[in-house]
Every structure is written in C-alpha cells, then in structure tokens.
Amino acid sequence: MMNIDPRLQQPLLLSLLCAALSGCGHPSETGTAPASAVVRKGAALSVPAASPLRQSLQLATVEEHDVARAIPVPAVVEADPAHLVRVVPPVSGRIGQLLKHLGDTVKAGDALFTMDSADVAAAYSDSGKAQASLTLARHNLERQKELRAADISARKDLEQAESDYAQALSESERSKSRLAQLGAGSGAGGGRLYTLRSPLSGHVIELNGGQGGFWNDTNAPVMVVADLSTVWLSASVQEKDLAAVFAGQTADIELNAYPGEHIAGKVGYVSEVLDPDTRTVKVRVAVDNRNGRLKPGMFARVTFSAAPHRGVVVPASALVQNGTQTQVYVETAAWTFEARTVTTGIHSGDQVEIASGLKAGARIVAKEGVLLND
Incomplete structure (x- = not known):
C-alpha cells in the first residue's frame, strides 16, 4: 500500500471534492427546465407546441348517425x-320390415315400415261382417217393401226392416272409417299386414324400433320424420x-x-x-x-x-371516467380543451351514443384523452 505524505493529504482531498462538485452542477446551471405537458387556465387545458401530448392525442369531429339499440x-x-311428425303406429304388432332408416330422405306417401298386426286383421274382419250385415239388411228391406206394397205384411215389419238397414249402414261406415284411419283398404280379407306411410317429405331424424321387434306402445314413435x-x-x-x-x-x-x-x-x-x-x-x-x-x-x-333513430355518436375511446361522471374533452380553441360531462345512450361495437352534453360538429379528443385527466 502506498503511503502519502501527511502534508499532501489535505490539498489532495480539496482537489477531489472540487472535481466531484464540478461534475454535479445545479439544474439551473446545466440546462433549461422541461416544458409542461399541459397548462391549466381555469377550466381550460392548453397543450403547448413543445408538449409530447401533441403526438399522442387523436382528435375527431363528432358526427350524427342512425342509431339502433342491439338486443x-x-x-x-x-x-x-x-314440419315434424312422430310416426306412432295406431295398432300394436311386430315390425316386419324397416323400409327407411336413420338419415334417409323420404317423400310424402313413402312406405316407412310394415307391421304384422292382429288389430289390423280384426279391423278387416269387422269390415267384412259389417258389409255382410248391410247386404242382408238391404235385401230384407226390399222384401218388406214388396210385401207392404201387396198389403201382406204389417207396417211395423217394414219399419223394423228400415231400422235394421240404418244400423247396418252405420256399422259399415264405422268399419270403413277405421280402415281408412289405418290407411288400409276397405275390402274384407286384407290380412294382418299393415304398412305405415310418411305424411310429409323430409328426413328420418330418429329411429326407435328394430326389425322383428314387437311394438305395443301406441304413444311412442317408431321413428321421427322432419x-x-x-x-x-x-x-x-x-x-x-x-x-x-x-x-x-x-x-x-x-x-x-x-x-x-x-x-x-x-x-x-x-x-x-x-x-x-x-x-x-x-x-x-x-x-x-x-x-x-x-x-x-x-x-x-x-x-x-330496435327501430333506428338519429343520434350523436363518438368512439368509445373518447369517454373518460372522472369519479362518477363520464366526460369528453372538447376542443374550444387550437390545442385547448375543456372537460364536458355527458350522458351516454346506446353502445354499439366501438361507438357510443351521446344522449346529452354534446352536439354534432364539435371537435373532441377521440383517443388518449385520459392523459388530460389529472
């Protein structure tokens, strides 16, 4: 370690202190004070020419547009x-053949599936009996009319024949309606086979029954066509x-x-x-x-x-929240602004309707107005 003469220590320390002080000059001696970004004059905020805010603030003119509330x-x-039908068979029986499958396209009247049903056989049997009874009642009525015309039979016999014929005719119509409801023919001896057809054109979107399965629930659909x-x-x-x-x-x-x-x-x-x-x-x-x-x-x-109406619209970025108030900075002179409290209306994307506090044609800070909010 080098030894320094005590006589030289004090001058050396004074020299070092002076050098340090000369490198840390007072701001007033080394340069000018930075310009203020914003100058406040009462309620007005002025942005000087040298202020960096002039590069950040984006100005726009307030316009009026058709505004519609979006819901x-x-x-x-x-x-x-x-246009959707749940195909429910009106009779119970065994599914004989599936003619359409899930996803198939069908047209109105196309056969969907067949069923071997005792109910259908009974309906055909009832129809045959009704037709036979009707034929017998008709012949009896004709005979009674001839006998009555020859004054051989009593009037009550003719009346009874007329009543029997009316009942037989009614039963025949009922049996025909039943077969028509099933979509079957009206002739007797139609057998047990029942074919169910599509009432509309579309697609099979649901299939619940399988070929050979017995179906006895007349409230559940075998398939759905839509x-x-x-x-x-x-x-x-x-x-x-x-x-x-x-x-x-x-x-x-x-x-x-x-x-x-x-x-x-x-x-x-x-x-x-x-x-x-x-x-x-x-x-x-x-x-x-x-x-x-x-x-x-x-x-x-x-x-x-909703029905559109004319309204004053500004970008959503122009709104500045100051406590409980929503404000917009309006340019009152070149680069001089004033905070104005507004009431907002409909929000549509990045645009906001101004219900009160601002009129069309005014120049406002459209973006970065928060930099003026001190």
Missing part, C-alpha cells in the same frame, strides 16, 4: 313443429326488451358451431305468455336451412335491432 339474447335451434329446410331459433327475450321485438323483424344470428359467421333470420312468432320464473318471453325466428347446416339442439346468439 343480444341466447337461443337454441329447434325443428319447425309444423322437414328441416326451415328451422326455428327459440330465443328468450327479457321483459324489459319486449317492446323492441316484433313479428317480421330481422334478426342477426351467430351460431356457436360457426363462430364469426352471421346468418339473417326473421321473427315469426312472439309468445303471448311471459315465463313467471325467468321473466322472459319466447321469440321464434325462422331461418332458411336448405343447406342443412343448422341442427336442432345447436346453441346460438340472436341479436335483435
């Missing part, structure tokens, strides 16, 4: 009840939004299965009944589904648009 609600895809070229979207609209929804109104639909894709629909029905538990009303929207992309059970989001 988004959840929905689910449903088959049109008017025409899905048009489907319904069932939406639940809140009570407070009900006044803005009406039949014939257009609706924008976005399905969970196809995010970002929008489909147009039209309101076909607004329920007359309010659900007391959810305080919502069912609204059905008809949607063209000829391409078959919409499947019953899919979830979707439906947006209804």
Whole structure:
C-alpha cells in the first residue's frame, strides 16, 4: 500500500471534492427546465407546441348517425313443429320390415315400415261382417217393401226392416272409417299386414324400433320424420326488451358451431305468455336451412335491432371516467380543451351514443384523452 505524505493529504482531498462538485452542477446551471405537458387556465387545458401530448392525442369531429339499440339474447335451434311428425303406429304388432332408416330422405306417401298386426286383421274382419250385415239388411228391406206394397205384411215389419238397414249402414261406415284411419283398404280379407306411410317429405331424424321387434306402445314413435329446410331459433327475450321485438323483424344470428359467421333470420312468432320464473318471453325466428347446416339442439346468439333513430355518436375511446361522471374533452380553441360531462345512450361495437352534453360538429379528443385527466 502506498503511503502519502501527511502534508499532501489535505490539498489532495480539496482537489477531489472540487472535481466531484464540478461534475454535479445545479439544474439551473446545466440546462433549461422541461416544458409542461399541459397548462391549466381555469377550466381550460392548453397543450403547448413543445408538449409530447401533441403526438399522442387523436382528435375527431363528432358526427350524427342512425342509431339502433342491439338486443343480444341466447337461443337454441329447434325443428319447425309444423314440419315434424312422430310416426306412432295406431295398432300394436311386430315390425316386419324397416323400409327407411336413420338419415334417409323420404317423400310424402313413402312406405316407412310394415307391421304384422292382429288389430289390423280384426279391423278387416269387422269390415267384412259389417258389409255382410248391410247386404242382408238391404235385401230384407226390399222384401218388406214388396210385401207392404201387396198389403201382406204389417207396417211395423217394414219399419223394423228400415231400422235394421240404418244400423247396418252405420256399422259399415264405422268399419270403413277405421280402415281408412289405418290407411288400409276397405275390402274384407286384407290380412294382418299393415304398412305405415310418411305424411310429409323430409328426413328420418330418429329411429326407435328394430326389425322383428314387437311394438305395443301406441304413444311412442317408431321413428321421427322432419322437414328441416326451415328451422326455428327459440330465443328468450327479457321483459324489459319486449317492446323492441316484433313479428317480421330481422334478426342477426351467430351460431356457436360457426363462430364469426352471421346468418339473417326473421321473427315469426312472439309468445303471448311471459315465463313467471325467468321473466322472459319466447321469440321464434325462422331461418332458411336448405343447406342443412343448422341442427336442432345447436346453441346460438340472436341479436335483435330496435327501430333506428338519429343520434350523436363518438368512439368509445373518447369517454373518460372522472369519479362518477363520464366526460369528453372538447376542443374550444387550437390545442385547448375543456372537460364536458355527458350522458351516454346506446353502445354499439366501438361507438357510443351521446344522449346529452354534446352536439354534432364539435371537435373532441377521440383517443388518449385520459392523459388530460389529472
């Protein structure tokens, strides 16, 4: 370690201290003070020419546009009840042959399946008996008319024959109606085979019965046939939004299965009944589904648009929250701004309606106005 002469220590320390002080000069001696970013003059905020805020603040002119309140609600895809048939056999029996299977396309009148049914055989038997009784009653009536005309029989015999004929005719019509209801022929001796046909065109969307199985539940469908070229979207609209929804109104639909894709629909029905538990009303929207992309059970989001009106609109980024107040900075002179309290209305995307406090034509800070909020 080097030894320093004590006589030289004090001058050396003074030299080092002076050097340190010369390297840490006072701000007033080394440069000018930075310019203020904002200058406040009462309620006015002025941005000087040298302020960096001039590069950050984005200005825009307030405009007036058509504004419509959007009402988004959840929905689910449903088959049109008017074009969906649950094929329930009116008789019990064994399924003989399935002529259509799940997913098959069918036309109205196509045979769906056959059944070997004792009920059908009984219906044919009843029809045959009724026809035979009717024939016998008719012959007896004709004979009684001839006897009465020759004054051989009593009048009461003719009246009885007429009554028997009327009853036989009624029973014959009943048996024919029963066969017609089954879709079977009216002749006797039709056997036990019953063929059930599709009442509409569409697709088999559900199949519950199997070939050779016995079916005795006349309340359960063997299969379901539906025409899905048009489907319904069932939406639940809140009570407070009900006044803005009406039949014939257009609706924008976005399905969970196809995010970002929008489909147009039209309101076909607004329920007359309010659900007391959810305080919502069912609204059905008809949607063209000829391409078959919409499947019953899919979830979707439906947006209804209320009747449009003219309103003052600003970007959402122009709004600055100051405590409980919503404000917009309005340019009163070149690069001079004043905070103005506004009341907002409808929010639509990145645009907000100003219900009060601002008029069209004013220049405002459209972005980064929070930098002025001290």
